[in-house]
Amino acid sequence: MASSEQSPDSWKKLLLVGISHKSAPVEIREKVSFPELELHQATRVLRTQYALPESLILSTCNRVEVLAHSEDHRQASYSICDFLHRHHALQDSFLEKFLYNLRGDQVIRHVFRVASSLDSLVVGEAQILGQLKKAYSRARDLGRLGTGLEKLVPQAFFVAKRVRRETLIGKASVSVSSVSVKLAERIFGQLEGKSVLLIGAGQMAEQAAVNLVRAGISKVTIVNRSRDAARSLAHRFRGEAAGFEEMDRCLTESDVVLVSTGADGYVLLKAHLEKAIRRRKYQPLFVIDIAVPRNVDPTVHEIENVFLFDIDDLESVVESNLEGRRQSALQAEEIIEEEVQKFVRARAADKVGPLIYALRRRFEETCLRDFEYHARQLDDREREMLQMHLRQAAHRLAHPLIIEIKRAACGHHPENLDMIRRLFKLEEEE
Amino acid sequence: MDTLLFYVAFAFYAAGLFLSIATVVTRKDSFFRIAIISHGIGFVCHSVFLVVLGIERQHFPIMSLRESLYFFAWTVSLCFQISYWRYRFRALGLFSLPLVTILMLGTAFLKSYPAPPEILRSSWIYLHTTCLILAYGMFFITFMSSALYLFQQWQIKSRKPRILLERLPALLTMDEAFQNFLIAGFSFMTVGLLAGVLWAEKEWTQGWYQDPKVISTFVTWLIYLALLYLRLSAGWRGKRAALMSLAGFLSVLFTFIGARLFFEGLHSF
Known part of the structure; x- marks a missing residue:
């Protein structure tokens, strides 16, 4: 009989509760995002207090998702909801209308799409894969993955690579950073002689800064709480590092401001920018806030000649640039669908693996019965040859049955499984 | 001679105007390239027209309302061409080209003045x-x-x-x-x-x-x-x-x- 570990259709126990840029605005997302440092602790809480046997938390600027594997969907998704509310000290059911709740093959499809960057704010950007890998290895270090997730996530990496290889989705990537460059050019025209100020040394900001420099921006200034991090970045861009106390001066001198600190609240307030814009004689100032939670007071946008774009605003610009990539996206969706089916089939095959193994052994044993007696007059080479032929014959005989077993595992005449077991008197082992 | 030049200039300006409207409607850049060339030719004809007019009337043609409108239209055309070649400021065409065309058209409805008195020369x-x-x-x-x-x-x-x-x-x-x-x-x-x-x-x-x-x-x-x-x-x-x-x-x-x-x-x- 089927083992308890490989119980029927283990993929059906997958579930995912999450919130993303598609389901919630940044004001909500920033309330549920997990700072890097809290993730270990949060994962531990999920295990100890919520009794979730397997779980993985993915928290990026654009999404917070908890992936789990559980017998009882209802209970598990309720637990995850409760956990998100409690951890972030939110009112009960505050997140209700923003959370999505996926199970079974929906989870597989979703995880594949996320890994392949089809669900990203910026479709085709590659950062998400790295973030998912990090989340995966963190969960694994904590021993949070059982066979359910252990198979799904690495397969998602494989699918992402395949999508990247077989479609143009990554090539034409309209990333947040290239959108920033485009907007900067809308405002400033030539970027030569313009300068950028980085507040905080986040990875996204760094990437955007690289693109801006490539587009012609000539001066980079970095303000960071840790002077050392600022200095090492400044060194990379041949720029200048400054402390928070010099912020006012830096704002006056820069044209583009990229903000992505890990801070919980607003780092740039309206008063800061009002002062800066007066000192700049109302020269336009382009402020990009890629931090979640946001670091720039949204009312800053009301100041004349200050243009503030947060991560959601960039999305709307990205949307208008997507047309050319619809085709690639369709292709990618097809690949995803194919891979989802493959994954489901492979999991089904996992389940009947022991049965197939038992069947093969039964056929081999039958063919090789009395082999020693018949082969006693043959020399070593001939014995080897004969044995090989008999084994092959056994495999060929078993082959149509194995196909039938795999089909049955996927739901085509599942009663055949028992019939085969009965006919050949098979006993599966673990 | 001068009236012919005027009509040619006007025709090219009008063509430029329609082509630039076509650019907006069809969103095809090629129309705008022809529009700017058409307007350029109109501008050259316009300039020659002003010179010929000046020689004919024995004074720089800026003495009457009609003449000043010729010159004003020429100035707007000049500024538009400069702003296009210097700043690629194409959107200005949407406003300058109609103005130029209307100004040119408007001069046709103004009566022509006799030669200005000596004191103004x-x-x-x-x-x-x-x-x-x-x-x-x-x-x-x-x-x-x-x-x-x-x-x-x-x-x-x-x-x-x-x-x-x-x-x-x-x-x-x-x-x-x-x-x-x-x-x-x-x-x-x-x-x-x-x-x-x-x-x-x-x-x-x-x-x-x-x-x-x-x-x-x-x-x-x-x-x-x-x-x-x-x-x-x-x-x-x-x-x-x-x-x-x-x-x-x-x-x-x-x-x-x-x-x-x-x-x-x-x-x-």
Whole structure:
């Protein structure tokens, strides 16, 4: 009989509760995002207090998702909801209308799409894969993955690579950073002689800064709480590092401001920018806030000649640039669908693996019965040859049955499984 | 000869106008390239037309309202061509081309004046009117630049950039066009006004400064002086600059057309 570990259709126990840029605005997302440092602790809480046997938390600027594997969907998704509310000290059911709740093959499809960057704010950007890998290895270090997730996530990496290889989705990537460059050019025209100020040394900001420099921006200034991090970045861009106390001066001198600190609240307030814009004689100032939670007071946008774009605003610009990539996206969706089916089939095959193994052994044993007696007059080479032929014959005989077993595992005449077991008197082992 | 040149110029201007409208409607850039060339040819014909007219009439053709409209249309065309080749400011075409075409068309409805009296034939008047009309053409571009700046700013602020956004130059480019045309226009206006004042002091009777056109020109000059000052010292741009240059340009229109319609004065136009 089927083992308890490989119980029927283990993929059906997958579930995912999450919130993303598609389901919630940044004001909500920033309330549920997990700072890097809290993730270990949060994962531990999920295990100890919520009794979730397997779980993985993915928290990026654009999404917070908890992936789990559980017998009882209802209970598990309720637990995850409760956990998100409690951890972030939110009112009960505050997140209700923003959370999505996926199970079974929906989870597989979703995880594949996320890994392949089809669900990203910026479709085709590659950062998400790295973030998912990090989340995966963190969960694994904590021993949070059982066979359910252990198979799904690495397969998602494989699918992402395949999508990247077989479609143009990554090539034409309209990333947040290239959108920033485009907007900067809308405002400033030539970027030569313009300068950028980085507040905080986040990875996204760094990437955007690289693109801006490539587009012609000539001066980079970095303000960071840790002077050392600022200095090492400044060194990379041949720029200048400054402390928070010099912020006012830096704002006056820069044209583009990229903000992505890990801070919980607003780092740039309206008063800061009002002062800066007066000192700049109302020269336009382009402020990009890629931090979640946001670091720039949204009312800053009301100041004349200050243009503030947060991560959601960039999305709307990205949307208008997507047309050319619809085709690639369709292709990618097809690949995803194919891979989802493959994954489901492979999991089904996992389940009947022991049965197939038992069947093969039964056929081999039958063919090789009395082999020693018949082969006693043959020399070593001939014995080897004969044995090989008999084994092959056994495999060929078993082959149509194995196909039938795999089909049955996927739901085509599942009663055949028992019939085969009965006919050949098979006993599966673990 | 001169009427033929006028019609040819007009035809090319009109073609340029229709092609630039076609660019907006069909969103095909190739139309605009033909439009700008067509307008360029029209501009050359227009220039030759002015020269021929001047030779024929034995004076620089800027003595009557009709002639001054020819010249004003020429100035706007010139400014548009400059702003296109210097700043790739194509969107201006949508406003300058209709203006030029209407101005050219408008001259056909004005009666032609007899040869101006001898007293007006002085090099002062050429300097005076030429500079002022050049300044007015530039102020038109200044006003349009600031209005489009405001529009582009509003578009970026709305965070949903649309097609037109792609067709407008960058904010700072429009700002630069605004400032340069403002400075140039103001300089021409100052020279034109000085020439007028000196000429009036020398040739005219007392009380020339009570002429309504003189007064409104001075008001216009003061508006632009204030705008230029605020622009250079306080960095005015965007909404405030657009409103002020609108005020300036309305004042120009009043000076150019209104003052003559509502009041009798020394100026024949």
